[in-house]
Amino acid sequence: MALRHGATMLAGVGLLFLGSLLLGARPGVGLSDLAALIYPPDPQDAPGIVLREMRLPRSCAALLAGAALGAAGAVIQTLSRNPLADPGLLGVNAGAAFGIALTVWLSGPLPAGQLIVPALIGAGLASAVIWALGAAMRNPLTLILGGAALTAMLGAALRGVMLIDNGALDALRYWSVGSVDAVPPGSLGPAALLALVGAGLAMAAARRLDAMALGEDVAQALGTSLGLTRALALGATAVLSAAAVLVAGPLAFVGLVAPHVARMAGASGTGTLCVLSAAGGGALVLLADIAGRIILPGLVIEAGLGVTLIGGPVLIWLVRRHAAGDI
Amino acid sequence: MPGIDVQGLKVRLAGRPILHGVDGHVPRAGVTAIIGPNGCGKSTLLRAMARLVRPEAGRITLDGRDLWDDLGPKTCARQIAFLPQNPVTPEGLRVRALIERGRTPYLGPFRPMTAIDRAAVDRAIELTGLSALEHRRVDRLSGGQRQRAWIALAIAQDTPALFLDEPTTFLDLPHQIDILRLVNRLNQENGQTIVMVLHDINQACRYADRIIAMREGRVLFSGPPSEVVTPEALNTLFGMRMRLVPDAVGGAPVIVPQ
Amino acid sequence: MTRTRLIYIVSGLLLVALIATLGAGGGSTALDWRAALAGEGVDYTILVHFRLPRIALAALSGAALGIAGSVLQVMLRNPLASPDIIGFGAGAAAGGVAAIVLSGSLALVAPGALLGGGLAAVAVLGLSWKSGLSPLALVLTGVALSLMLATVADILLSLSPGLQAAEAARFLTGGFSGADWAGVLGVAAVLAAGWACMGWLSFSVDRLDTGDEIARAHGLRPDRVRLTAAALSAVIVSVSVSVTGPLPFVSFLAGPLARGISGKAGTCLGLSALFGALICLGADSLSRFPVAGTHLPAGLFTAMIGGPAMLVLLVRQGGRG
Helix, strand or coil: CHHHHHHHHHHHHHHHHHHHHHCCCCCCCCHHHHHHHCCCCCCCCHHHHHHHHHHHHHHHHHHHHHHHHHHHHHHHHHHHCCCCCCCCCCCHHHHHHHHHHHHHHHHCCCCHHHHHHHHHHHHHHHHHHHHHCHHHHHCHHHHHHHHHHHHHHHHHHHHHHHHHCHHHHHHHHHHHCCCCCCCCCCCHHHHHHHHHHHHHHHHHHHHHHHHHCCCHHHHHHCCCCHHHHHHHHHHHHHHHHHHHHHHHCCCCCHHHHHHHHHHHCCCCCHHHHHHHHHHHHHHHHHHHHHHHHHCCCCCCCCHHHHHHHHHHHHHHHHHHHHCCCCC | CCCEEEEEEEEEECCEEEEEEEEEEECCCCEEEEECCCCCCHHHHHHHHCCCCCCCEEEEEECCEECCCCCCHHHHHCCEEEECCCCCCCCCCEHHHHHHHHHHHHCECCECCCHHHHHHHHHHHHHCCCHHHCCCEHHHCCHHHHHHHHHHHHHHCCCCEEEEECCCCCCCHHHHHHHHHHHHHHHHHHCCEEEEECCCHHHHHHHCCEEEEEECCEEEEEECHHHHCCHHHHHHHHCCCEEEEECCCCCCEEEEEC | CHHHHHHHHHHHHHHHHHHHHHHHHECCCECCHHHHHCCCHHHHHHHHHHHHHHHHHHHHHHHHHHHHHHHHHHHCCCCCCCCCCCCHHHHHHHHHHHHHHHHCCCCCHHHHHHHHHHHHHHHHHHHHECCCECHHHHHHHHHHHHHHHHHHHHHHHHHCCHHHHHHHHHHHCCCCCCCCHHHHHHHHHHHHHHHHHHHHHHHHHCCCCCCHHHHHHCCCCHHHHHHHHHHHHHHHHHHHHHHHCCCCCHHHHHHHHHHHHHCCCCCCHHHHHHHHHHHHHHHHHHHCCCECCECCCHHHHHHHHHHHHHHHHHHHHHHHC
């Protein structure tokens, strides 16, 4: 069941990726132009250039960011046993984005590879705050409100930097809204590497999280270290979020929606949930980006806005479905 | 007829039918226990009689007056005090302040506490033996003390009727007996009509003078325990064979599973 | 009781000190008090038309936000909830931006913000209502809607031409620099009316903390109380935002400060209003000092003070379990 749905989801992601390459404001890109992906196109071959230089990095960024956030969402939801947790809502993405923005502001434009460290520090600090909320994580409301406070605070700080330095406005705006419009050149490689590290951490945490799902006492009786499990899970969340932010800025709601899609597809167990959530997250961001490109002619709605407009109603629906008690 | 009368009561909760036509009578100044297996609707019946859930059909009257047609929420709150099974304990609230909440039906935005209200609170504190604890925080009391504080809140409400939903759950045996004795004392000294949902059928037989036994949203039998509690009746109630042993102390039957 | 009175006295003195030193005298232009009080000249104009309304607006909107937030927190049984986190503030902000971008002028900001805040409140209350108003559902729905409305404001910003975008961006970082007496009167009116209504409601709101069952057994109507209080706080916040722009965390911070310092539970209307006013006056004073050559808006400072405070509160709450 999970396998079949999983295969369907992967096929869907593939189709969306193809669609993301072919669809957009510039018409005239057809299947025949896909050769440009393999052979460098002729400088006169406009569709080929568009495909290789613009659509390809953009689609890769959307897929990478979505997959990383989907997996991160699966991990943090399992850890906190809170179906509403999401690295975007909890401020982890905002932490990574603020780390990058602050560095860019203080030291001027940097190659993407050097932004890994500030992104990791920012995401790590935000995760540490969530760690500090430790016991409060039991209360779904407290966790969400703390995340909202963190996000609002970091957002205000970012706006402050933007107001002080008008010249940095455009450079910084990129880090305040999630988008794959202008993927920072050279960022895909480092981000992919980071995402792999994060995936490794998530897999290492998965089995322990499965034990923890039975309750902390049972997990301890089974010999699972709670501290190590939390550290691994939060580390995975931070690293995956940092990878996503590096290519696409802070996208909210992806980590919230993707695990629910994965659960509907029959995912059970943290490992399967992470993989299917990654697929779901990738699909979601690709979809939001494609829709943002073609919905209003002459105007591009950033993927971050699209994802929020999809994710917000999903969150409201989840709250309504769960009623009050059992969230 | 004085007391509470229930006729053809049907209640739905979140779309699911819980009570399918309940009839019953709670005599004034008596102690009535509602018993039955889990999920039989006993709490719902109690809450309906306290005007907390609106019935789908049927009527409930208090001394001949309809709970919904003739009584408003405030007037009803001056007639019936209700203690839910799991009340929320506010953080940091002191025992006395909690008990003062019981006076809410008599107060308003511009009607502060008077000497009468303070006297009622004092009496509730005295009856429950909480004088030494009245300045302590409720959330730091032991389970038995906290339950006493909640009952004191209901006593301070100064109503002819007191409804309790499983007042002994989560308490150890001495504290359970302690609470039941307190409730009996309220009945004997103040003449309060007591209705409580009880889990333990032995305690129900011992401390109530009337039993309402429910199963699957209907009343199976009701009446004084010595008359209605028989091995056959218990078999239909719990689906399990029981034996009745005469109680050497109180005279009420003791039920032992066979 | 004496403790509360002491707080009032100390805060009152602090308030006067703030006004005397920073507010009226210490702006970018030093004020000649004698000339200003003589009733004419530039100094008089500065005092009456710029400095005084600015201080009055900061104090009044702070007080209004403090009351709205404190009532909401007690009502939702969560010290961390506040109107700006559950979407009322975001609705008003998005409404204000929409008014600027769609009409192309600042004239319609106030009605736009009012409409936005009202619609957001209706949406939050409507979407979270499910045979009653559960605090959890209300807050979570509000958080979701809040983010969506911020996104709508973002889309509007990216759609609008440069000048309007700049106006809208300035509105979105709230502050008191554009204060005039009309705005002061508007906020004062809603503060007076709101305070009176909240004073009436606080009797019931303060009694919801033992749970709905007991409240109803005491003859209260919890859902009706919550609905009224939420609607009232939405109106107060919308009016305040329509005049000053969003001032994050003021409505959140005032209540916990008031309760923490007075040691009382419940709405603590007077103290919450006082602390709200103090926070806004403080943030306004900070915003008069240029940072790296730029005057940062007061809304930024309220966020930078309020955010960490909220996290500290959360961790403390988490420690207690």
